[in-house]
Amino acid sequence: MVLRTPQSEAGAAGLAAILDRPQEATLAFDFDGVLSPIVADPGLSRPYPGVVAALGRLAELVGSVSIITGRPVADVLRLGDLGELAALERFAIFGLYGMQRWDRSSRSVVSEPVPAGVEAARAQLPALLDEAGFAGVSVEDKAMSVAVHTRRADAPQEAFTALRPPLTELAERHGLALEPGRMVLELRPPGIDKGHALAAIVTGRGSRAVAYFGDDLGDLAAFDAVERLREAGLAGLKVCSGSDEVPRLAERADLIVDGPPGVLEFVEGLNEQLK
């Protein structure tokens, strides 16, 4: 297995630091589109074959491995069949952009309080969507946030574009922010993103190197965090799990891999070199 070389100098230095001092490295992965292929029904998403086992091996070789996702932790545990991994000392799961985490010692999900405004916005959503009148749009209740999916609408992109302004207004009315993703519009508390979650993990573990793997607009915040950590003297690597759908993330990446199979190949390459 050949480990792909990042195209940027900073990215190459990030990878070199991980290989040189793996015990001081934090590697973090988004779930959907990175570990599991994007599917029309998010309830049917499954990790790419072999990737969970590969993460388990990686967690034995580096300082820490985390999944940072917009989904609730319970979702990821169930969909990913991650029970065994979750028991590992060096493996962590952060859900809802860090508002939830899996606590290994108590074997339970620890959540921050439900943000004010989410309840009210959720209550007003059905009427708003009825009025917009796009068939096939679905609402995902994520407890700490609420997401509107248009991937299964008759005209996904049209519904996405048309719903964005009224949902932005609804979010703002309740002190929330509208966060767009791939055919999904999510209303959630402002200032909560994967970048904050990633920085907290890196700081908490005292890591000197960090790598983040993302595929969507919601991962830009984590790329920002990697860049801030680099400015602070850490080594960092930003990997885009490639997709033509999100050029803005690909432009910012040090390395683009070919979706979840490419992520698996990269992780296997790391495992081989670190062994």
Ligand SMILES: [Mg+2]
């Ligand atoms: Mg994703």
